[in-house]
Amino acid sequence: MTAAVAGADDERKAQALVRDDAPKLLAALKEMKDGLDLVRSKVESLTRKVRKNQLPTGDGIGYLEAKHHLLLSYCQDLVYYLLRKAKGLSVDGHPVVRSLVEIRLFLEKIRPIDKKMEYQIQKLTNAADGAAAQDKVPDDEVNVKGRQQGEDDLLGYRPNPDMMDPKIVSEGQGKDGIYVPPRIGPAAMDDSHSKDAVRKEKRLLRMATENPYFKEMIDDAADRPEEWKETAGDESKEFMAYMRQREKQEKAEEELFTRAPVTKREKYMEKQMKKQLHGLQGLTDGFDLGMNTLLDGEKEDDGGSSEPRRQSAGRRKHQKGGKRKRH
Amino acid sequence: MADAKTAPAVTLRTRKFMTNRLLSRKQFVLEVIHPGRANVSKSDLKERLAKIYEVKDSNCIFVFKFRTHFGGGKSTGFGLIYDNLEAAKKFEPKYRLIRNGLATKVEKSRKQIKERKNRTKKIRGVKKVSIYTNLG
Numbered sequence: 001m002t003a004a005v006a007g008a009d010d011e012r013k014a015q016a017l018v019r020d021d022a023p024k025l026l027a028a029l030k031e032m033k034d035g036l037d038l039v040r041s042k043v044e045s046l047t048r049k050v051r052k053n054q055l056p057t058g059d060g061i062g063y064l065e066a067k068h069h070l071l072l073s074y075c076q077d078l079v080y081y082l083l084r085k086a087k088g089l090s091v092d093g094h095p096v097v098r099s100l101v102e103i104r105l106f107l108e109k110i111r112p113i114d115k116k117m118e119y120q121i122q123k124l125t126n127a128a129d130g131a132a133a134q135d136k137v138p139d140d141e142v143n144v145k146g147r148q149q150g151e152d153d154l155l156g157y158r159p160n161p162d163m164m165d166p167k168i169v170s171e172g173q174g175k176d177g178i179y180v181p182p183r184i185g186p187a188a189m190d191d192s193h194s195k196d197a198v199r200k201e202k203r204l205l206r207m208a209t210e211n212p213y214f215k216e217m218i219d220d221a222a223d224r225p226e227e228w229k230e231t232a233g234d235e236s237k238e239f240m241a242y243m244r245q246r247e248k249q250e251k252a253e254e255e256l257f258t259r260a261p262v263t264k265r266e267k268y269m270e271k272q273m274k275k276q277l278h279g280l281q282g283l284t285d286g287f288d289l290g291m292n293t294l295l296d297g298e299k300e301d302d303g304g305s306s307e308p309r310r311q312s313a314g315r316r317k318h319q320k321g322g323k324r325k326r327h
Numbered sequence: 328m329a330d331a332k333t334a335p336a337v338t339l340r341t342r343k344f345m346t347n348r349l350l351s352r353k354q355f356v357l358e359v360i361h362p363g364r365a366n367v368s369k370s371d372l373k374e375r376l377a378k379i380y381e382v383k384d385s386n387c388i389f390v391f392k393f394r395t396h397f398g399g400g401k402s403t404g405f406g407l408i409y410d411n412l413e414a415a416k417k418f419e420p421k422y423r424l425i426r427n428g429l430a431t432k433v434e435k436s437r438k439q440i441k442e443r444k445n446r447t448k449k450i451r452g453v454k455k456v457s458i459y460t461n462l463g
Contacts, residue, residue: 243397250403254343254356257405259392273397 061124063117067110074103210240212282234282242273335363339375341406351414353380357390357406366395366402369426382408387415389423 077100084091091097191197208214212234219227229235235243253259341355357376361367369390377385393404409415416429424430447455 246397254403257343257354257356259394 061121063113064121070103070106074100074107077103210235211285234279234285236276236281237285239273239276239281242269335361337361337364337367337371337375339372339379350418351410352418353408355406357404359393359402359404360400361402362400365399366393369393372406376406376408380408384412386427386429387412389415389419389427391423 077096080096081091081100084094084096208218249260338360340358340360342358344353344355346353357372359367359372372390373385373388376382376388376390382388387409389407389409390404391406393402395402407419409418412429416424419429421430425432443458447458450458
């Protein structure tokens with residue numbers, strides 16, 4: 001009696017400990033138990049069906065069979081892993097972890113195949129279900145119809161050329177032997193590869209990532225950590241353009257294992273940029289934000305910027321004989 | 328590997344590492360991260376590279392064309408490690424050999440060269456050689 005009472009006391013103490021130390025553990029364990037109960041009931045119903053020979057999988061789709069095997073071994077590995085963890089044994093370097101990762105990788109890799117085959121598999125399983133349902137009802141007429149349907153379904157897998165759009169009318173089809181030139185149907189022109197469209201896309205992307213106002217909003221919305229920069233204040237447009245050009249040049253130089261000679265103009269630009277690190281340049285840059293985005297850049301409106309449009313900070317390669325041409 | 332003199336460590340990183348069998352050398356892009364101090368000297372970099380790549384002769388290591396990134400703290404340049412000294416002397420341009428101390432600069436006075444050239448302008452043919460050997 002006293003032993004039983006002592007046992008109950010211990011149990012109560014243990015429960016109190018677990019409740020205080022790890023409330024989440026209790027919740028997780030409860031979830032696991034619920035899941036396991038569900039799985040057990042499903043497995044029991046499946047085994048009952050198999051015993052009654054209602055689920056023949058001998059001539060099934062080979063791909064699905066392989067997938068079943070994979071999933072089964074994955075579940076087995078999981079259970080063993082959990083067992084080891086529950087008993088307090090170390091899992092470090094045990095082959096079960098490796099096999100878990102491998103199977104997971106396989107499953108991820110066959111996911112695109114799955115997607116592609118979905119339509120076919122659905123069709124086949126529906127057909128199989130239909131056939132199984134009809135087996136139960138031994139009606140001659142229904143059977144005949146079913147067989148015809150089945151055959152039609154099988155033939156329905158091939159591509160249907162009648163559904164294609166007739167783009168080109170066959171040549172020389174004219175009446176009285178008059179030649180009729182082939183009429184090609186209207187083709188949709190995709191503008192997404194033209195230089196303008198590509199540039200616009202790049203510009204939008206740049207605005208989203210570099211414009212300090214947008215960047216702040218996006219970073220806030222995406223919940224990113226705050227970024228600390230070397231420069232004080234916001235970076236001006238000219239600075240961003242300069243940095244972009246510099247980065248492009250660096251990449252190209254590393255690729256070719258050479259350095260381009262530094263021109264006087266480049267030295268001048270660098271000096272200018274280094275002077276203007278006070279962070280006030282970028283203060284007035286984003287104020288034409290709203291107008292530009294609304295107008296969708298129709299007329300390349302600066303929004304009334306007072307600076308004259310300068311040539312980009314590159315080398316003046318294409319200026320031919322500037323000095324000589326002055327008459 | 329922390330520098331003994333200054334607190335912040337200097338980090339070396341090599342990228343685009345390639346073994347060039349034709350010129351019997353290894354070439355790479357060298358990135359040096361030196362926060363809080365100005366450029367690292369080339370001799371320091373050569374020492375470090377010799378340690379990293381276990382080169383017996385640090386004369387076979389050439390680093391050049393270093394450029395500091397905007398804002399300081401990081402510079403990028405190129406590096407070459409030759410298999411042996413003969414290959415280095417054969418393939419490297421003169422100015423880099425001079426920097427490494429493997430060749431000496433020939434001091435050519437421009438005036439002397441121009442005078443010699445003008446003397447040879449007066450003579451025609453094989454006799455020019457005598458000017459180069461006698462008076463040059």
